[in-house]
């Protein structure tokens with residue numbers, strides 16, 4: 388039987404993952420508005436990935452016989468000051484999510500809930516990838532700086548992204 392505190396914490400994380408999806412989709416819409424459709428594509432694909440993360444929490448709660456409770460999803464920002472500001476935000480957001488996942492693991496360990504700890508390990512590994520990907524794109528955007536040709540080349544690269552986790 389899964390502890391109620393853990394059920395509540397997992398439901399909160401389900402909400403946080405849906406918020407992440409909402410945030411990435413808002414970033415995609417922002418990039419569409421400034422005609423960087425490759426960046427928009429990357430963020431749109433990543434939004435889907437976040438909704439998949441949310442569903443992993445949904446499915447896990449159901450598999451443990453726990454109640455899924457959906458709550459209000461906070462509105463994401465809608466405007467940024469360019470690609471650097473977006474990916475700086477992405478990296479900080481993913482670092483924050485890593486912290487949330489680590490806290491869930493701490494709770495699972497403190498409750499000796501080995502099944503939930505095991506479930507969460509997928510997210511522990513995923514967050515390493517999330518931070519690496521966000522940091523990698525941020526570095527490239529920084530290198531492009533004010534050079535619009537470099538930014539457009541990067542935009543073209545991101546157009547081909549179908550996993551939301553790579554720039555190549």
Ligand code: OFO
Pocket residue numbers: 404407437440480481484513514517
């Ligand atoms: Fe769900 O990994 Fe990003 O936020």
